[in-house]
Amino acid sequence: MATKSKSSSETPPATKIPISKTSPATPRVSKLSRGVAKSETDSPSPLQSTRASAERSPRPAVSKPTVDRRSPKTSILAEKPAPSPRGVQKASELQAQLTALQENLKKAEEKLTSVEKEKEKAINDLKEAQKLSEETNEKLREALVAQKSAEENIEIEKFRAVEMEQAGIESAQKKEEQWEKEIEAVKNQHAADVAALVAATQELEKVKQELTMTCDAKDQALTHADEATKIAETQMEKVETLTAEITRLKGLLNAKFESEADQTNKMMSELNLQIETLKSEATQSEKLVSELKSEIEMLKSESQETDKLVSELKSEVEHLKSEENELKSEIETLNLELRKAKVYKEKLGHIEASFEELNVELEAAKMSESYAKSVMEEWKKKVEELDLQVEEAKRSERSASSSLESTVKDLENNNRLLRDAETELSSLKEKVGLLEMSNVRQKGDLEESERALQKLKLEASETAKKAESLKNDLEVVKEEKIQALNNEKLAASSVQNLLEEKNKLIIELETSKDEEEKSKKALESLASALHEVSSEAREAKEKLLLNQSENENYEAQIEDLKHALQTTNEKYQNMLDDAKHEVDMLMNTIEKAKESHKSTESEWKEKETELIGCVEKSKEENDSLQKEISKLTNLLQETEKEAYDSNEERTHIKKLLKETESEVSYLKEVLGDAKGESMNLKESLMDKENELQSLDQEITELKAREVESLKKIEELTKLLEEKSAKPTVDENEDATDSEKDYDMLPKVVEFSEHNGDAKTEQPSKETPVIENKSKEFEFKVDSTAKDVNGEHKDSEEVEFKMWESCKIEEKDLSPERDETVRDESFDDDVDSKTEAGEGYDQVNGTENVENGASSPSKQDSHVKKKKPLLKKFGSLLKKKGTSNTTPK
Structure with a gap:
């Protein structure tokens, strides 16, 4: 490839050289060879050459000066001798290679362009795939987030469900045991039902198999009947042909017998002349004897007695052979043939009568076969109808079984729902009990919850009623199962009855088959007899023709035979006696054949009577089958009605299930509300427990203050006794001073409320503050006693004792005043208690004392409690003042 690329790059200079100088073609070859040699070392790879050609690189421009530099060498080479033709061939081959290389380059460029287009397409496809992958990743992230949220929600719901279930597990277990027992009983019943259904299906399958077997037997019987009808038709055709031939033979025989009678009369006059001709015909008589032998062999098949006669005839024929010269034997043979012909006539008459009888019997057989065919077709139709009915019964059974299974499944689902409802009801009952315990403590706050509980109880009673209705439905379904089993x-x-009838039909078919086989055998025997008769008639025809030809010869020979007749008359008389004996034997055989024919006729008649009885029986069985079919149709209608009723019950049960589901959802909502209310109640209970703890702390503080208050009360009593000993003037002054002090007390209290301490007052006002503290202690003792024990009498006793300690003199106080004091103290206590209740409600208030050391709730309660104590103290001072003024 490198040499080719180099040669392709150097093609332009090679073409220019012969144009510039008229040099031969050899330098061109040398330059090309050098270029090839160089290209092996300096030429680039084929891919680089293709890229250079496609990108139009400057390499071919550089190659031009190299060729121009080598141009002086061409002149030197021109001086050399002429080139060889091999160089020219190489140059042409190189040019062909160059053209091929150019085409390859073009193809490579096209391929590069196509590859670039495919690359662009692939890049676009990759971008689209990336976009799709990004979209799928986003969707997957969203799905993961949704899954996480769903899992969290599910876990929360699971925890809630676990908390709900833990409360009702114990009660649910007992109920589950009861339901499991009931379910086991139902399962046992269902298993028994399934076993019964399986047994019924197996029996139906057996019945199907038997029906198929009977159908096959019926088909075979029909095929046999068709074959028998065909054979009978063929035999009828043969009988018709035979009857036609027999009529022809009768005409021929009558004509021949008449001609033969005339000829015999002539022959008796010309016997002497025919004796000579009979000698020549002896050979022909032997042929006739052989034919008679064949006929005798055919007659052997009819009876054994005919065989004996044939043997005797053979012996007689042998005697006739020994007496070849005595040609009178031929005349006797002719006489025998005439007698045989007469016998044949009689046989033909009998055969015609038998043919007529056979025709009648064949027509009767055809009628019976047609009737049997019609009966078979009717039976086929009935069997098909029975098959259809059996299939419909199977379908109804399958539908009933499927309906039973569906009802059982629905009942199981209902049982599960009932269990769930009962567990929920048990949990609700327990929660109701807890709520009732809390309601005993807080009746006023939980009246709404009691209403909700009442609603729940009503709904529970409704669900219980529904459960009872479902139980009733279960009992109804069980009864329906029992009815279905009875129907099955x-x-x-009915199927067993059908099987018995089938067996009877099979037996009858077998008997009919046997009868048909017997009839076929009889028909075959008749056909064989007809064949034999036809063969005998044909042979008689041939013999008659031969006899006619022979009679012509006999007329010439009778004259010769007359002389021989006299000598052979005696012999012939013996022969005639023997022939008469043989004829008598043949007549006996014919009579026996007639008797056998009569017996066969009687048998056919008996068979016909039997067939008529079978037909009547089949009619009766058809009537019974129709009755059973009507019964089956009624049963099918009843099963369809039951299926329709079961479908309606299913729809009703489904409606009930939907209603129960809606009720269960409503109960769940009510449970949620009850949970919220129970949570609120728990919070209120926690608040009140905190309040009780604060009250316990206050009680401990009050107990500590009791000791101090008792001391202060003793000091007050001493002071009061000292004041009572003073004169009346001083008492009046003290009363006025006490009134002033009483007037000043509210100001001191107000100052204490603002500054947090009531002890910063003047020493002249210390006693009222002490007394206020004592009264405050008395009030607190009364309130705590009432809150703790809930009894008003204890508080009155405590007050009475305190008042006893505060008495000055028993004489100064009248009973009426004591009652007024008690009434006023009781009223003040009630007022103080109401205000104390308001103070309890305002425990979490927002008021704060600026310089107080205790909590704001306690300070507020103390401030509100001081006002009624001051009133009590003022009332005591007034009573004392009145008691002092009364003696004056």
Whole structure:
């Protein structure tokens, strides 16, 4: 390839050389050879040459000066001798190679362009594939994100479901055991039903096989009947041909017998002349004897007695052969032939009568065969109808089995749904119990939840009613199964009856086949007899023709034979006696044949009577089959009605299932609402537990304050006793001072509310503050006692004791005042308790004391509790003042 590329690059200078100088073609060869030698070392690869030609590189331009430089060498070479013709051939071959190389270059350029186009297409396809892959990757990412979110949701739902299921597992297990027992019972019943169905299907398959066998037997019987009809038709045709031939033979025989009677009368007068001619005809008589032998052999097949007669005839023929000179034997043979012809006439008469009887019998057989064919066709139709009915029964059974399976599946699904509903109901009941326990503590807050529970209970009762209805449906389905089994049993009994009838039909068919075979045999025997008679008639014809030819010869020979008759008369008389004996034997055989024919006729009549009885029986069986068919049609209609009812029940069950599903979804929603409410209640319970803890802390603080308050109460009692000992004037002043102090107390309280401490007041006002603290302690003790024990009497007892400690004198207080004091204290306690309740509601309030050290909720409660205590303290001072003023 490198040499070719170099030569292609140097083609232009090679063409220019002969134009510039008229030199021979040899330098051209030398230059080309040198160029080839150089190209082996300096030429590029073929791919580079193609690229240079395609890209129009400057290499061929450089090659031109090389050729011009070598041009002076061409002049030197021109001086050499003329070139050889081999060089010219090489140059032509090189030019052909150059043209081929140019074509290859063009093809390579076209291929390069096509390859570039394919590359562009491939690049575009790759870009499209990348885009598609990117789109698929995005879709896959989205799908993965969706899967992750779905998995998370599923896990959350699983956790929720696990939490829901854990509550109802114990109650569900017991119910599941009960349902499993019921399901096992149902499965056992279903297994028994399936076994019964399988047995019924197997029996039906057996019946099908038997039906197919009977159909095959019927087909074979029909084929045999067709063959018998064909054979009978052929035999009828043969009988017709034979009857035609027999009529012809009768005419010929009558004419021949008349002519022979005339000839015999003439022959008796010319016997002497015919004796000489009989000698020449002795040879011909031997031929006739041989023919008679053949006829005798044919008669041997009819009876054994004929064989004896043939043997005797053979012996007589041998005697006749020994007496060749005595030609009178031929006359006796002719007489015998005449007698045989008469016998043949009689036989023909009997045969014609038998043919007529056979024709009648054949017509009767044809009628019976046509009737049998019609009966067989009817049976075929009935069998086909029975097959169709059996198939329809099978289909109905299959549909019933499929409907039973579907109903069982639906019932299983219903049982599963009922189980799920019961588990949910059990969980709901447990949750309801928990909610009721919480409702005992918080009746006012959980009235709405109680209503929801009532709704749930109503729905549970409805679901229980639906479950009971489903159970009733199950019982109905079971009853329907029992009815279907009963129907199947009836169908099996009907099938058994059909099988028995089939067996009867098969037996009858076998008997009919046997009878047909017997009839065929009889027909074959008749046909053989007809063949024999026809052969005998033909032979008689031939003999008559021979006799006619011989009679002409006998007339000339009778005159010669008359002389021999006298000598042979005695011999012939003996022979005639023997022939008479043979004739008597033949007559006996004919009588026996007649008797056999009569017996066969009687047998045919008996067969006909039997066939008539069979036909009547078949009619009766047809009537019974029609009745059974009507019963089967009624059963099929009933099964169709039951299937329709089962379909309606399926639709009803499906509706009930849909309703139960909707109710279950509603129950799930209600459960979600109840869960939300239970969560709210739990939060409120947590808040109240926190409040109880805060109250416990306050109680501990109050207990600590009790000790201090008791000390302060003792100090107050001492002070009151000292004040009671003073004169009345001082008491009045003290009353006015106490009223002033009472007026100043609210200001002190207000100052304490703003500054957080009530102890920063003047020393003159310390006693009211102490008294306020004692009253505050009394109020707190009363409120805690009431909150903890829920009894008002304890609080009254505590107040009574406190008032006893605060008494000055029993004489100064009247019972009426004591009652008023108790009533006022009770009212004040009620007011304080209501305000305390409001303080409990405002535990999480937003008010804050600026300089207080305790929590804002406690400070607010203390501030609100001080107001009623101050009122109590003021009422005590007023009562004391009134008690002091009353003695005056």
